[in-house]
Amino acid sequence: MTGFPADILSCPQCGAEALAPGDGASALACKACTTRFPAIDGIPWLVADPEAILGEWRDRLHRLVLELQKDAERVRAELEGKGLRTATRSRLKLLAGAYGDHARRLQALLSPLSIADKQIALETHLALRTGLPPGQDLTSYYVNLHRDWVWGEEENESSAALNADLLAGKPPGRMLVLGAGACRLAYDLHRGLHPELTVAADINPLLLLATRRILCGEPVSLYEFPIAPRRLEDHAILRRLAAPEAVDGNFHLVFADALQAPFREGRFDTVLTPWLVDIISADLAALAPRINRLLKPGGRWINFGSLAFSHREAALCYTLEEALEVVADSGFECIGQRETSMPYMRSPASRHARMESVVAFAAAKRAAVAQPMAHRHMPEWLQDEGQVVPLLPQFRMTAAATRIHAFVMSLIDGQRSARDIAGVLVAQRLMMAEEAGPAVRAFLLRMYEDARQQ
Numbered sequence: 527m528t529g530f531p532a533d534i535l536s537c538p539q540c541g542a543e544a545l546a547p548g549d550g551a552s553a554l555a556c557k558a559c560t561t562r563f564p565a566i567d568g569i570p571w572l573v574a575d576p577e578a579i580l581g582e583w584r585d586r587l588h589r590l591v592l593e594l595q596k597d598a599e600r601v602r603a604e605l606e607g608k609g610l611r612t613a614t615r616s617r618l619k620l621l622a623g624a625y626g627d628h629a630r631r632l633q634a635l636l637s638p639l640s641i642a643d644k645q646i647a648l649e650t651h652l653a654l655r656t657g658l659p660p661g662q663d664l665t666s667y668y669v670n671l672h673r674d675w676v677w678g679e680e681e682n683e684s685s686a687a688l689n690a691d692l693l694a695g696k697p698p699g700r701m702l703v704l705g706a707g708a709c710r711l712a713y714d715l716h717r718g719l720h721p722e723l724t725v726a727a728d729i730n731p732l733l734l735l736a737t738r739r740i741l742c743g744e745p746v747s748l749y750e751f752p753i754a755p756r757r758l759e760d761h762a763i764l765r766r767l768a769a770p771e772a773v774d775g776n777f778h779l780v781f782a783d784a785l786q787a788p789f790r791e792g793r794f795d796t797v798l799t800p801w802l803v804d805i806i807s808a809d810l811a812a813l814a815p816r817i818n819r820l821l822k823p824g825g826r827w828i829n830f831g832s833l834a835f836s837h838r839e840a841a842l843c844y845t846l847e848e849a850l851e852v853v854a855d856s857g858f859e860c861i862g863q864r865e866t867s868m869p870y871m872r873s874p875a876s877r878h879a880r881m882e883s884v885v886a887f888a889a890a891k892r893a894a895v896a897q898p899m900a901h902r903h904m905p906e907w908l909q910d911e912g913q914v915v916p917l918l919p920q921f922r923m924t925a926a927a928t929r930i931h932a933f934v935m936s937l938i939d940g941q942r943s944a945r946d947i948a949g950v951l952v953a954q955r956l957m958m959a960e961e962a963g964p965a966v967r968a969f970l971l972r973m974y975e976d977a978r979q980q
């Protein structure tokens with residue numbers, strides 16, 4: 527699965543068509559901006575600011591492993607409790623063992639991210655919020671692995687059939703799947719439609735590292751933790767994830783951000799965005815021109831999913847009609863559209879399952895369009911760590927709030943009551959006597975609930 531055709535890649539950092547084999551540690555290097563890009567378990571890591579982004583994913587993995595170990599400890603402590611029912615005891619034993627084993631398996635699978643030397647404590651991770659917004663954490667789309675490679679046959683077949691239908695019998699040529707996840711759709715279309723080349727791109731190392739093995743014919747064993755387990759033994763199930771057969775050499779995986787895709791202009795005949803456009807952090811109106819750039823004239827963009835946009839700005843949460851207008855304004859002609867119901871993440875071990883009404887469209891590139899400004903994951907002052915951090919008004923406010931938070935937390939010393947703590951805040955002139963009591967009670971209750979959740 528290595529060895530991209532030399533003529534498709536460009537530098538995600540500066541955009542130059544100047545990537546060349548790198549030296550020792552780096553798989554590729556840009557001859558224009560000199561950025562070096564590593565390969566992680568043989569998969570090129572072609573994202574802007576490669577080392578910084580890799581560092582962020584390593585932190586996330588480290589935090590996840592610590593959290594799982596803590597979960598295992600917490601459940602083991604529950605097992606010490608008296609009067610547990612026999613079935614409850616069996617369930618807790620299953621979970622305690624599975625959490626610990628899951629942490630070990632993830633660490634082994636993701637060993638190419640090398641976290642063995644990490645020293646940060648879980649408290650520091652929590653304070654520095656090393657986790658990402660929920661949409662982009664390591665395990666955000668973890669269930670996709672199980673659906674794609676264990677039990678999702680009905681959904682996988684429906685998805686492949688819907689996409690193949692929109693391709694309408696015309697060969698996909700060079701095909702790019704953006705946000706490919708655990709890659710089952712890319713794999714099924716690759717095997718069924720025989721594109722000249724398939725490139726499956728995603729930003730999530732857990733999904734792509736597991737997928738790489740599966741696609742090479744090396745099954746992976748990972749736990750499934752269903753949302754609503756049917757039976758006791760369904761609370762943690764060690765599943766074997768395997769592909770029907772290994773893929774051929776025209777199938778390539780790459781770590782890449784759809785908003786900074788490391789490909790030259792007009793190199794693909796087909797671009798697929800399955801379940802991506804509504805979860806990505808950018809406006810569809812900024813993504814669509816980028817997809818246009820990747821396609822040859824006449825090339826096709828196939829999109830499908832439920833269009834459940836969740837941007838903070840209501841204006842960006844498009845209806846299907848609005849989304850199709852955005853697509854048309856981005857140089858495309860809509861040449862096919864379907865709407866159908868299909869199962870979504872229907873695990874046989876869970877009572878929780880969804881049916882989704884899925885919309886799909888095919889759009890042909892009719893004109894090139896102006897490109898949005900280069901997407902930057904970080905502000906300019908963070909791209910160069912030597913630059914001064916600006917004292918933004920929000921930072922000033924958060925700093926003050928954090929100092930007060932730390933002060934109130936420091937008053938919890940195993941001696942003081944809620945009334946004592948309120949008294950200190952009044953003495954320090956942080957609030958009036960009549961405000962302090964309710965405020966401290968509400969604060970302590972929230973801290974207590976947070977502590978129980980952690």
Ligand SMILES: C[S@@+](CC[C@H](N)C(=O)[O-])C[C@H]1O[C@@H](n2cnc3c(N)ncnc32)[C@H](O)[C@@H]1O
Binds near residue numbers: 706711730800805
């Ligand atoms: C809802 S999942 C869909 C996965 C897969 N397409 C499927 O249909 O099962 C969204 C995927 O997009 C990926 N993703 C999110 N933001 C991305 C970005 N900026 N560039 C590339 N992939 C991204 C996530 O890691 C995740 O695998």
